[in-house]
Amino acid sequence: PVVAVLNGPNLNLLGERQPEVYGRETLDDVRQLCLRTARDAGLELDFRQSNHEGEIVDAIHELRHAVAGVVINAAAYTHTSVAIRDAIAVVDAPVIEVHITNVHRREAFRGHSYLSDVVEGVIVGCGTQGYALAIARIGHLSAARPG
Numbered sequence: 001p002v003v004a005v006l007n008g009p010n011l012n013l014l015g016e017r018q019p020e021v022y023g024r025e026t027l028d029d030v031r032q033l034c035l036r037t038a039r040d041a042g043l044e045l046d047f048r049q050s051n052h053e054g055e056i057v058d059a060i061h062e063l064r065h066a067v068a069g070v071v072i073n074a075a076a077y078t079h080t081s082v083a084i085r086d087a088i089a090v091v092d093a094p095v096i097e098v099h100i101t102n103v104h105r106r107e108a109f110r111g112h113s114y115l116s117d118v119v120e121g122v123i124v125g126c127g128t129q130g131y132a133l134a135i136a137r138i139g140h141l142s143a144a145r146p147g
């Protein structure tokens with residue numbers, strides 16, 4: 001079984017981008033963490049990043065029948081994208097929304113997510129560890145529902 005981890009815009013600059021907000025770890029560090037966690041959960045990892053909304057929609061379509069679960073940090077698109085929301089709604093497998101920061105104690109516009117009410121779970125403010133928590137959850141759910 002495969003767990004997909006999808007990262008939205010500007011996350012390619014993790015580590016360099018506002019380190020006081022997002023920390024010093026790079027996206028490659030996050031990928032390594034996801035690899036270890038996926039392996040421990042008995043899952044294969046498909047890890048992606050895109051700065052383009054339509055590319056994220058296409059990735060969700062491509063993966064929709066092929067994965068045990070999806071972990072998505074849609075970054076700024078979280079707060080704007082009905083298209084990504086509608087794509088997530090066609091995925092049968094569980095989708096977990098992750099944000100590195102606690103979006104509820106930042107600017108008010110980050111407090112609203114177009115995704116939160118169509119996903120299985122949401123993890124915010126746990127740093128990059130949120131990705132590992134989400135992958136562990138997908139592993140738990142996929143072990144409970146084989147096939």
Ligand code: DQA
Binds near residue numbers: 075
């Ligand atoms: C983020 C929070 C978003 O509001 C922001 O646009 C990001 C990253 C997070 O992981 O904390 O790019 O999704």
